[in-house]
Amino acid sequence: MTTYNEDSIRSLDWKEHIRLRPGMYIGKLGDGSAYDDGIYVLLKEIVDNSIDEFVMGAGKTIDITVHENKVAVRDYGRGIPIGSVVDVVSKINTGGKYDSKAFQKSVGLNGVGTKAVNALSSQFVVQSYRQGVTRIAQFGCGELVSDEQKETSQRNGTATSFFPDESIFRNYKFRTEFVENMIWNYVFLNAGLTINFNGQKYISENGLKDLLERNIDTEAMRYPIIHLKGEDIEIALTHGQQYGEEYYSFVNGQHTTQGGTHQASFREAIVKTVREFYKKEFDAADIRSSIIGAIAIKVQEPVFESQTKTKLGSQSIGPEGPTVRTFINDFIKKALDDYLHKNQDTADALLKRILQSERERKDIAGIKKLANERAKKASLHNRKLRDCKVHYNDKNERNQETTLFITEGDSASGSITKSRDVQTQAVFSLKGKPLNSYGMSKKIVYENEEFNLLQHALNIEDGLDGLRYNNIVVATDADVDGMHIRLLLLTFFLQFFPDLVKAGHVSILQTPLFRVRNKKETIYCYSDEERQRAIAKLGGKPEITRFKGLGEISPSEFGLFIGKDIRLDPVILSKENKLPQLMEYYMGKNTPERQRHIVDNLRIEVDLEEELAKAAVTA
Template identity: 50%
Template sequence: MPPKPPVYDESKVKTLSSLEHIRKRPGMYIGRLGSGSHPDDGIYILLKEVIDNSVDEFIMGAGQRVNVSITEEGRVFVRDFGRGIPLGKVVECVSRINTGAKYSTDVFQFSVGLNGVGTKAVNAMSAFFKVTAYREGEYASATFSSGILSDQESGKTDEPNGTLIEFLPDHELFQDFRFDPEFVDKRLWRYAYLNAGLKIYLDKTCYFSKNGLLDLLDKELGGQGIYDPIYYQDQTLEFAFSHSEGYSDTYYSFVNGTYTSEGGTHLSAFREGVLKGVNEFSNKKFSANDVREGIVGTLSVKIIEPVFESQTKNKLGNTDIRAWIVNKVKDAVSSAMYKDSELADRILEKVQRNQKIRKELQSVRKEAKAKAKKVALKIPQLKDCKHHPKRNEPSAKDRENMIFITEGQSAAGSIVSSRDPLTQAVFSLKGKPMNVFGQKLALLYKNEEMYSLMRALNIEESITDLRFDKVILATDADVDGLHIRNLLLTFFLHYFEPLVKLGHVYILETPIFRVRNKEETHYCYSEKEKDEFTRTLQGKGKVKKAVETTRFKGLGEISPKEFKQFIGPDIILKQVDMGSVSEVSEVLSFYMGKNTPDRKTYIMENLL
């Protein structure tokens, strides 16, 4: 007989308050929680939501400065000098969902905040939250603990108009969290680039941009643009772009000040506009890939009612904006080319060079595909998984899948034996990959291993066709393993830079030592950890317990039973974070280019 179902009556129906619901289902509001080790972790979303409100004031012409401070314990202070929250609505504006002025386009025309949710989410997820509004010589403040109001004050003040928010993320939700200065720095610079003239102070550091997106593009290109950027700005659209000598196109797109890492309709419309602008000027029909290859672009649009595909706003979904963005970009590009013949010549020269390379590759690609079919229908080095993301169905709640790229059969054997075949695939390299730095695209089709890896990932036509959520480099923790890892990163950055830029590439952290006695076993990721656990397991008494220490020379030496825990739910991954386009070029040139005295000196000094 089937088990008796649990009692379901009126007593089981619960009604949560706004902030209780946020605490109960935080992922619905801010995506991942995390500890601060990833730029999309929740603590940065909380910081963003508070600063967004201050930037909204600047956008509406109220306040030119925002002060930010973050203490060692993670307590955040954000003070703006805008209009200040109306004193009679201070409590409601930070605690009641669907309450706020963001719904009034008279007050906030292009809001970057969460439209009445943002500050409430920060309040609900903070162990301590305090808001103080200053208006015309008066102030009102409210203090909360885990979203529950604990104190209110009001009175006279000498403070200038504006709002001060203080919050401490709740350790119950964000365990062992820490604000990474590098991630905070990157976020604050984005605010500066998107809001030319705004000054953001993080303690004594000032974030300020005079030229907005032009400054961002200049930083990303690092002087490697083929021509001076094409730049356009009006009330709702701003963009700047130039071509580099790279193989892929790279974009930094924003909607109402929010970075849309996955692009969306505004980005696809921008790319279409660039293509149509070049073709209109040249009176030719260049292909999209020929025009776009090598472009580095920045784009910002302002929309009164943006529709995003998720709460964390990584991708814009508005379809009604496509036509006007396409037309504005097309007209701006063709106009710039008509006005500057040298600019036009350089663009067409780059496009025609791309076209020539593509035609030269056609026969090479055809030959490579024919050769691959003869070898096998399946890719020999790939042990595939069963589940793959349905990228064309945003609503599908699919499980995350991943592919491990390993060196040699022994390491692959351990992972294959211990993996979850539903979501974990393995691609085993036969030997050291080729150093592709400075090599032409044709080499990708002539090198069997690289071609097989590209096919396994399914990224030949577009990165959007990627068959895996995470591409994980699983190499040994020795000099050879590090070299193979660098060669793989060079491969991805040289030919498929967006794969890294969009955060798909990771490095698997595996233990170097195993320390154990008869009672306990510990896996250590550094010499320091090994020494600490050795002392712990030996004990404090006069008679030391026997401790066995094993150093894993390679992944193949870790038994499948042990390996299972390192690629299971507690897997430790380090995401490969890409700097600017110019930084990538400089780093690859230094490490993977021709041997130089500087590189030799650097290696010798660091080895010593």
């Protein structure tokens, strides 16, 4: 038993605590391959301050640059009071947002965000321009390095730049798509705001209507977007052709990716209003099937379930206001009902979509019941799934780390199973190539045993609310068969659960192609360029191994690739890639166009092992 006495008790200062427990302040760390990785939270914390200035009527433009590892944000608001520049970014519980008159409906209320960015950056510089005076404070890992004050002719505002600390965020890289999505959300929610990001201008005139048009294929919409605005609330919704439900929810400009009380109230209010309008008790699932909706509300002193503010916990919109549920329900009940009465074509199209969903649900009711019974029995001894102990829908500090690896065959799954973290990493093993589900109805999900078991392992049959893993990682070999299996799995997700992909939960596992080593050092390489650099670094004649499949990698080695240094390629959908056409082209019938594409892009690969042998001889 270890000694426990007064010497065991430690008091950490603010920066030590943030650096020791970064997850408490920014969620997971990550390397930038997921939209909610820590480096994007750092950027968001700084931009949130500039947004709050805009909301208060100070500064209509924000300049953001992200170049390699450096982030810079400049706003043209009031500027941090000159005498408080250092304190505001380095003293916990210091800031202007405790004065409710100054920041009535701010995102950040606890005075922690900017301090976390400071503590978790190898270099952090804040500069305030205010009434002809500027003060510049530079920090390193939270420690003040320099502090200078002088006159200036620049416009009022605040400039902040930082480098995320590479000792904390390992091998990180900012992905432009994720930063762009964040910026688009800011301008969608703040009419009149202009953001310049890396030289490109972002601005929105129609708020949430623009958001839906950017994120969905307008050709697939069943009726024009319903766009409604009130005091402190804005909604937009339509129905598409896809399965499932898709929501974008915001509180005081914060993207609540995990929903919360406002999103639950939104879903409930739509069902209630539609039932009353058509005077029929439709099943809630039929009303919401294929819905695409967005809601933004503003509340005083919002309560979130974590510092990263991804899920709203507030029950009330203000100290003396109604509950969130009542506020949203009352607005939608009147505004949506009025809209449907005034727009008969939309009302007819909505009814047609609901009736279609009802027919589809009844058509598969029988097979769904049998499939669920089979899945329930299989779950008692499901050899395909090696589960973990913590799940995404648990209230656990590690729930963000939960990962399901989908592997091909027993050899690959065996290596991952032996080297995984049993607390947060699970493995689902495929028995071979899954079915090409393109163009099939959801009935196939229940008829196909493998699809049904995968659906139940993820717990996504009725939407993402019960999702059991934050990260769904496709882990297949980097050969032709592995690529084919990868495409078949992505087709399954995009066909039946597109919201899973759009929410950023699906990624591809990168595993090393080569191992280059000598007696002193081993380097794992993920590309031929990395292999060349490794050979040059080690010199002489290092041993070079080419991994042909995941099953060849020993469990002890595999543990290196799925731990803190895991490399993931996120599956990202953009508006430019129209999903129906994309899937038809690659996964539909073998058209002449696709044949020509294959012929025009055919590559003849020389046997790599032969080339390596020749290279070794030459060396």
